[in-house]
Amino acid sequence: KNQVEQSPQSLIILEGKNCTLQCNYTVSPFSNLRWYKQDTGRGPVSLTIMTFSENTKSNGRYTATLDADTKQSSLHITASQLSDSASYICVVSEWGSGSQGNLIFGKGTKLSVKP
Amino acid sequence: EPEVTQTPSHQVTQMGQEVILRCVPISNHLYFYWYRQILGQKVEFLVSFYNNEISEKSEIFDDQFSVERPDGSNFTLKIRSTKLEDSAMYFCASNVLAGVNEQFFGPGTRLTVL
Numbered sequence A: 001k002n003q004v005e006q007s008p009q010s011l012i013i014l015e016g017k018n019c020t021l022q023c024n025y026t027v028s029p030f031s032n033l034r035w036y037k038q039d040t041g042r043g044p045v046s047l048t049i050m051t052f053s054e055n056t057k058s059n060g061r062y063t064a065t066l067d068a069d070t071k072q073s074s075l076h077i078t079a080s081q082l083s084d085s086a087s088y089i090c091v092v093s094e095w096g097s098g099s100q101g102n103l104i105f106g107k108g109t110k111l112s113v114k115p
Numbered sequence B: 001e002p003e004v005t006q007t008p009s010h011q012v013t014q015m016g017q018e019v020i021l022r023c024v025p026i027s028n029h030l031y032f033y034w035y036r037q038i039l040g041q042k043v044e045f046l047v048s049f050y051n052n053e054i055s056e057k058s059e060i061f062d063d064q065f066s067v068e069r070p071d072g073s074n075f076t077l078k079i080r081s082t083k084l085e086d087s088a089m090y091f092c093a094s095n096v097l098a099g100v101n102e103q104f105f106g107p108g109t110r111l112t113v114l
Helices: none
Strands: A004-007 A008-016 A019-025 A032-037 A045-051 A056-059 A060-065 A072-077 A084-096 A103-105 A109-114 B005-007 B008-011 B019-024 B031-039 B043-050 B053-057 B067-068 B075-079 B088-095 B109-113
Touching: A004 A084, A008 A019, A019 A032, A019 A084, A019 A109, A032 A060, A032 A072, A045 A056, A045 A072, A045 B043, A072 A084, A072 B067, A103 B043, B005 B088, B008 B088, B019 B088, B019 B109, B043 B067, B043 B075, B075 B088
Parallel strands: A008 A109, B008 B109
Antiparallel strands: A004 A019, A019 A072, A032 A045, A032 A084, A056 A060, A060 A072, A084 A103, A084 A109, B005 B019, B019 B075, B031 B043, B031 B088, B043 B053, B067 B075, B088 B109
């Protein structure tokens, strides 16, 4: 069964510190992997999208990595800010999934940045 | 910046009633999606829609659910006879092309079934 697992479930860090969130997936065949940020009570917002041929992609202070061989991804947040407090969701798209891009979501890592 | 909008933001209904959740996708987008997120759980795909027909649907999207694009701008999700377990946040999303293209999500409608 196609699954996306994330760790840790939750994380508390101090403002200004860095952190790394992990994602493992069993989706096959693989098309692409996305990281989303979801504020409480809001819709997910895309941070990065990577295909199997990409192993790193940055978006400001967010850097995602992908190892398609081990089916692992990470999201590194640099110099965290209070506004980074949110859930970070790893999402994987299955290749040829109706060609319409329906996505398989992880449960997310809830990040809290404290002053 | 264009965005996906959804109405209402919160809908409370009695079990067995019909509800219609509305979405206005970004105007030049061609692919539309509904997802749901039960409180504390992960987001789940419900259905994708393209060219005025369902492209793909999950096992959650049973006969109680239907989608429609009635007027070229709105995209609706209807639940015919709501159950307690339908209580969730429902997100609409859209994108220009399918595949490796960003899906833009709306803010969601919180559905509470009593």
